[in-house]
Amino acid sequence: MSDAPWLTIIGLGEDGPDGLPPASLAALEAAEIVMGPPRHLALLPELKAERIEWPVPFADGLPILLALRGRAVAVLASGDPFWHGAGSTITQVLTAGEWRSLPGLSCFSLAAARLGWPLESTICLANHAAPFSRLRPHLAPGARIIATLRDGAAVAALADYLRAEGFGPSRLVLLEALGGPRERITEATAESRPAGPFAHPLVAAIAPQGGKALTLTSGRPNDLFANDGQITKRIIRALTLSSLAPRPGEHLWDIGGGSGSIAIEWLLAHPSLKATSIEADPGRAARIRENAGRLGVDRLEVIEGRAPEALAGLAAPDAIFIGGGLSAELLETVEGIGARIVANAVTLESEALLADANARLGGSLLRIELSEAAPLGRKRGWKAAYPVVQWSCAP
Template sequence: MITSDDTAQPWLSIVGIGEDGLDGLSARATALLDSAELIVGGDRHLALVAALNKSTLPWRVPFAASLPEVLAQRGRRVVVLCSGDPFWHGAGSVLADHLAPREWTAVPAPSTFAWAAARLGWRLEDAVTLGLHARPIATLRPHLRPEARLIVLVRDGAAVGEIAGYLAANGFGASELTVLEALGGPRERVRRTTASIFAFADVTAPVALGIAAVAEPGAVIMPCVSGLPDELFQHDGQLTKREIRAVTLSTLAPRGHELLWDIGAGAGSIGIEWLLAARSNRAIGVETHPGRLATARTNAEALGVPQFDLRLGAAPEALAGLPTPDAVFIGGGAGRPGLMDAVWQALPAGGRLVVNAVTLETEALLIDWHHRHGGELLRLGVERASPVGGLTGWRAAMPVVQWSVRK
């Protein structure tokens, strides 16, 4: 049965608007604006509809800071203006997450990505699309590969120059850049250059950047699979080495939309590669050493996953209050009193636990837990060819015992 609540008219309308302002709106979007008692938007959005002479509320940066003011308007007819498609790097999902489905409606306009692809002649479904308004430029790093095509939304003209410098400094100076300003409006301008010679001093917002990636000789390309080269990480020796890391990530089996606890994060390599496996993944790293924690943060930023949530503290105490994990990795300190019990209690049914050990004491602990809970117990050894006098022989690294189990 349909209740009166289900048939009620939404009080909030999320309307996408382009650089052509009122002229580019659909009849439905125009009608919603005409009937609005309050229009919410950024200063640029509100300027585009100034001719309507409506009550307005400029939103704050970040937009989430304006949520209480917007939600306090329940009972009034409110329109929130967003650039282009509100649900593609826009405020639409932020609003929808705080409202019942019957409370809101949305009328999107073409996204900046769609406009950019139309000017570039690129297949949008094949391009990497990123919003870097409030994210570090190094977020680009995992996507920089030969022949990759990226469309990036940036905060202003200065950011375009910073991206060009970043590309040049990382072996992608020959990449073709297309600077796309005010797409779809009377101020639209499209200019092309390369990263190494970028010299535009008059780039104005709103701006998008098309990057046709060209790797120069010697450029370091991040692989698409786990097991990044050790040289990509800063560390003081506390690093899960490449071969062991590849096995560990395979065993952790990241699947997307999952949370990892990385206990004894060290240089952060496991959590970083967990996040690289899927954009929707989350990771919380716990590390007792302040210097290593700082290094892990540096690595996360440099490798394009600044969202890695790194915390200073000792487990199990530092685990109190953390959100429930889908998987847990213990790379150090498994023998701390109460740690294994605390992790096992926190892990939900079906959750995965992977523990690596290099000492006999921790190995004995893992053997005991394997007897009690099953799972898989492995002993991993890596040997590398190295000089022995004038000849060559095998030099073994310390073996790693790995216990993994699904609860």
């Protein structure tokens, strides 16, 4: 095999090869084999290359591609293969010298050009293989969102989702087959529930209106999280997230997840963050999954089990929060991991454990006492909550 890449990933638009730059056309003409979805293969003129349809599901095509290693292969992908496209999935099984990419215009660029929306301030989401709840953190009046859709039927489902979340007045622009002869643009609102039919490939531009946006800072309202009373309350949660101090790319263990509020707010802080919630109660574990899905962070991993036993085999964390099930055994297990630890305690017995951990390992010990104004006869007085002792320690 020569040092030249055997695989070329070509970004193809709806206008077919007519819109390709010379380098992409040359790669197609030199290819022994062209792989791609039927829609893309149908856009090609007669070529000497053998054509192979990429199967569904997409992952099933990777072994077929790898079996062609060493031959001149071109893979067709939509627009820009590395902008919410297939490129990263393909190249993760290859080495750097085996492939090259010749991108085209992405559907996001084409949609922004039709709408006059500045792409750098527009939220771009791949919703063709993801739940609509991924939109939830971004739904706010004044935002601009461009999202890919699975098929024409997804338009009505998107409108229903927006209406259910209170964003019925939102403006929708449905853009079909951008850049090709079948291009069509339809304007509507979520309330009007446009029925179509709409043809694939399809993107939706959303200008949210109405509804209640999620706040950007930690300490979101308690009623945002379905719970049975086992929840880290808003102000304590904000202080806890501040102590956990999430940084891009980090992984959190949330031990004793309860409602999942800590792990969910951790994930809402940045799309690169990861979290695992460990919860012994099956009903609460199911509720954590529901909360995470509804708030757009369905990437939260939920483990049903009791710590420390349930921690075995989990991906290593950068930060650990202990909100329930605190014990000497659990502390001994997590102390040797090398992650930041934050633990909250309410009972005297748990406080004693944290005081001992602080004496041995250092860190910060904080006692949080909060009171809220409440009716007291015909007047008002301060109603105190149970104090919370918080230990935080960095390795």
